[in-house]
Amino acid sequence: MFVKMKKGDILLLLIIFIAGMSYFGLKFLYKDTGDKTIVISVNGKEYDRIAMSNLNGEKLIHIDLEEGRHIDIKIDSQGAHVSDVICPDKICVKTGVIDKVGQSIVCLPNKVQVFIEGSAETDVDYVSQ
Ligand SMILES: [Zn+2]
Structure with missing residues (x-):
């Protein structure tokens, strides 16, 4: 069965994904x-x-x-x-x-x-x- 996602859900996932990526990105930049x-x-x-x-x-x-x-x-x-x-x-x-x-x-x-x-x-x- 195909799970139908609303546009808003995809956007939310995308935001979480980007936030996660930038968190790791920042961790890298702030490296001691x-x-x-x-x-x-x-x-x-x-x-x-x-x-x-x-x-x-x-x-x-x-x-x-x-x-x-x-x-x-x-x-x-x-x-x-x-x-x-x-x-x-x-x-x-x-x-x-x-x-x-x-x-x-x-x-x-x-x-x-x-x-x-x-x-x-x-x-x-x-x-x-
Ligand atoms: Zn020299």
Whole structure:
């Protein structure tokens, strides 16, 4: 037997469906920013990874490079940035602080990359304001 639905019933189901979807959508958007992980690679190899949620205060990572050069990467609740480096172009320093998933700092002369990895692909700042 065919169950006949009124137009209003279908509309109601549709509203419930959309509300449910947006609930999960919002849950995704409001995902805790603690999911971010700072991944540092040197010479294309992973050097270190620091989960932002495990961070206590700030962390300074000092990496000794070839020919007596070095790079210091500072990570705190604001994000990550290059605090000190021996680098000819200093583009890595000029990049400043990165704090969003997908952002990266690249130090080409020293072959160092700092990248923020995370499960949330959305711009968290957009919904937190
Ligand atoms: Zn650099």
